[in-house]
Amino acid sequence: MARYTGPKTKISRIFGEPILGNGKWLNKNSNPPGQHGAARKRKSLGEYALQLREKQKAKYTYGVLERQFRRTFEEAARRKGVTGENLIKLLEARLDNAVYRLGIAPSRPAARQLVSHKHVTVNGEVVNVPSFQLKPGDIIGFKPGSDAKTGLTSQVRGKNQKFNWLDWNETEMRGTFIAYPERESVPENIKEQLIVELYSK
Template structure:
């Protein structure tokens, strides 16, 4: 299964945000990668470069590679409403992202691993596809055997109260994907309109 396995802190430095992991070293070195650091003369980015960087940020944030991201965009463009907002809704509805949002895993990478290793049930059935798209009403939980595994349950931290489109019981390690989120409810710093403009060229 294809995924990014390179240095995470380098990606955080490119975007100046902790989009992968904690970004704990950003304070020490927040300059973009490359020779000479802050002293390097950089040309003003073109419109295309800004749009491309925003797409790359979204891809790294949700751990999606190019073809899958384009397919998700194509699906978003077929839905009614704003294509950019639909794109964010579809990305948020991914199973690995939902496991992360529920607080079952501390990062999206860890959530992806839980799904791939068959620790997660959706509506009572084992699903090991991180990109599985949830529908409103779907129930997500740890397998009973996994709930007895302290190595798995030790990372459960509970849902952030601001994530209103999910219902989660920390006691049962079980939650419900209640609805697709509204864009203003999603905390990710992504300018999805720039992505739409990029693909519209």
């Protein structure tokens, strides 16, 4: 199960956004990484570089490596509708992302760990695949026994109200994936059309 394990702050500095973590170090040093820091003369990015940069941003944001990201894009292209919007919908429908959006885990890497360690169920069945694709109506909860562990349940902060494609029941400690989100509801700053143009070459 491949995942990115490199320096997170360095990635955030490349894009100038806190895409991995809270971005607290960006206040101290927001210069792109590399020798000479801010004094280095940097060329303006060309068309291909901008497209590649946007793809990398999406990959780092959702914690997906190249092969899996390409497969997700191919699935988005097969579906009806706008390919770029389909791509974002499929990424948002990943189980680890939904666990993060529901407020069960403080970050996507933490959500991925919860899923891979078999603490999360989908429709009552334990699922340990972070990339598991949810369908509208799927119910996400804790495995029996895991819900009694205060170390896990103490991290639950509840769903942000702006994520209207998810529903969280605090009493039963479980959430529902209501529907695929509309693009304008997803807060990530990703220009998905550039990714479509990159893969269309």
